[in-house]
Amino acid sequence: MNRTAAQDSRPLSWLDAAAAQRRADGLHRELRVQPAALDLAGNDYLGLSRDPRVVQAAVAALGAWGAGSTGSRLVTGTTTPHLELEAALASRTGTEAGLVLSSGYLANLAAVAALSGPGTLVVSDAANHASIVDACRLSRARVVVVPHLDVEAVRAALHARREERALVITDAVFSVSGVLAPLRALHAVTRQAGALLVVDEAHALGVVGPRGQGAAAAAGLAGAPDVVLTLTLSKSLGSQGGAVLGPAAVRAHLIDVARPVIFDTALAPASAAAALAALHLIDDALVGRLRENAVALAAALDVPASDGAVVPVLLGDAARADAARTACLAEGVLVGCFRPPSVPTGQACLRLAARADLTGQDIRRAADVVHRAVSAC
Numbered sequence: 001m002n003r004t005a006a007q008d009s010r011p012l013s014w015l016d017a018a019a020a021q022r023r024a025d026g027l028h029r030e031l032r033v034q035p036a037a038l039d040l041a042g043n044d045y046l047g048l049s050r051d052p053r054v055v056q057a058a059v060a061a062l063g064a065w066g067a068g069s070t071g072s073r074l075v076t077g078t079t080t081p082h083l084e085l086e087a088a089l090a091s092r093t094g095t096e097a098g099l100v101l102s103s104g105y106l107a108n109l110a111a112v113a114a115l116s117g118p119g120t121l122v123v124s125d126a127a128n129h130a131s132i133v134d135a136c137r138l139s140r141a142r143v144v145v146v147p148h149l150d151v152e153a154v155r156a157a158l159h160a161r162r163e164e165r166a167l168v169i170t171d172a173v174f175s176v177s178g179v180l181a182p183l184r185a186l187h188a189v190t191r192q193a194g195a196l197l198v199v200d201e202a203h204a205l206g207v208v209g210p211r212g213q214g215a216a217a218a219a220g221l222a223g224a225p226d227v228v229l230t231l232t233l234s235k236s237l238g239s240q241g242g243a244v245l246g247p248a249a250v251r252a253h254l255i256d257v258a259r260p261v262i263f264d265t266a267l268a269p270a271s272a273a274a275a276l277a278a279l280h281l282i283d284d285a286l287v288g289r290l291r292e293n294a295v296a297l298a299a300a301l302d303v304p305a306s307d308g309a310v311v312p313v314l315l316g317d318a319a320r321a322d323a324a325r326t327a328c329l330a331e332g333v334l335v336g337c338f339r340p341p342s343v344p345t346g347q348a349c350l351r352l353a354a355r356a357d358l359t360g361q362d363i364r365r366a367a368d369v370v371h372r373a374v375s376a377c
Contacts, residue, residue, distance in 0.1 A: 026319030026348075027339055037334040040297075040352040040366055045309045046206055046286055047357030048278040049238030057277035058239075058270040065269035074255070077266025081273040086243065088279050093201070093214050093229060094222025095245040099254050102267040104202050104232025105131040107242030109138060110258035111198055111230050112169060115250070116141040121166040123157045123195075125149070125181070127174050130342075132200060136169070151185045158193035166195035172204035172215035176338050176351060178306025180208065183219040191226055198228045203308050206236025212287045233267075236282065239275035241267040286356050293363065294354035300367035301352070312338075313350040313370060320377050321348035327373035333366050350374075 022028050048054050061081055069077035086098040101107045112135035116122050120141040124132060127148040136143045142163065146153035158166055168190045170181045183199060190197040199221075201214040209218030214229065221227050228246035233239045244254060254261055290309055298305035303313055315321045318339040325337035328350070336351035343349065350370065 026322050037332045039334045041334045041336040043235040044238050045236045047355045054274050054277045058274040061270040061273035068268050069266035073266045079269045081269045085272045085276045089243055093245055094217050097248040097251040098243050098245040099251045101242045104242035106260035107230040107244050108132050108135045110260040111244045113139045114254050114258040116167050119163055121161040121163040123154050123168045125170045128171055155189045169198040172199050172201045173308035175203050178308035178310040180307035201229050201231040205231050206282050207309050212282045233275040237275040237278040240271040290356040293358045297354045297363050300363050309354045311352045316346055318348040323377040324373040328369050331369045333369040
């Protein structure tokens with residue numbers, strides 16, 4: 001192939017055309033400082049990120065341990081807040097042991113890669129979060145992506161497998177739709193096949209089940225020897241980080257082999273302490289207020305209530321969704337805008353997240369603004 005000297009000197013020239021195409025498709029994104037607005041875009045479901053007790057726990061940990069963990073969990077990154085948080089998360093979710101990592105994204109990478117690998121079949125729901133998709137790609141296992149919520153497709157994939165081991169992974173509550181996965185049915189299928197079920201509780205912890213224990217506990221799967229949980233600390237717990245929970249043997253295995261544990265700088269102790277303080281504040285009353293507000297927000301928007309805290313408003317076209325989001329922000333209401341690749345083509349939506357600390361006035365205001373924005377776009 002002949003190339004000119006000018007072409008050879010600009011190896012990133014293709015980025016201009018790619019950016020122009022994204023703009024034309026309504027897929028351009030920008031990083032913005034969070035504006036002063038009614039926030040219905042973030043995932044602070046229980047309103048704990050600014051709770052004075054949570055903030056003070058982080059401040060105290062800063063004084064005791066410093067701004068960062070300074071190394072991986074195996075070097076200098078394991079502190080008392082990490083261990084206390086792991087024990088508390090395991091207790092709350094009914095699991096035997098836990099391991100804290102620096103993000104929920106890395107928790108999924110660690111769990112899937114360390115528990116699968118060559119000679120393993122991984123079965124993944126088509127609507128799983130990007131962190132699960134990436135974990136599957138990095139696992140070096142054979143991956144079968146099944147249609148969304150299709151338990152029979154999972155059964156068929158497991159039945160046809162030629163590998164010795166198998167792992168099924170699903171979001172507990174799907175992040176865009178708020179739909180709850182059929183965990184009991186999935187567990188029955190995986191147990192029958194001698195497979196492991198991995199459940200990402202990112203949008204379920206603090207939202208689903210008594211005291212916000214999560215979807216697995218609500219489904220009666222707490223402590224099952226063939227179930228592993230992953231979760232994030234950045235949603236209902238209002239902090240930052242992630243964790244893998246399950247049998248003690250899983251924790252020990254991840255410490256030995258999981259690359260996000262061995263090679264990543266550990267979660268800051270202050271974040272672990274904040275998450276621990278938030279976890280202690282979650283009770284049935286707080287979870288109940290969140291659920292009431294999620295139902296009220298959906299009703300005000302004239303859309304069905306989801307199983308979680310998120311309330312999607314389907315618009316279809318990506319450019320229209322982006323325009324509606326911009327119109328909402330102009331009226332002081334911050335909403336999420338989910339476009340490809342976060343959702344399939346043609347399923348762009350506004351995504352609103354209910355919070356336990358929303359007032360009735362907040363909900364009415366948000367609904368009025370969204371209705372006007374959608375009508376105008």
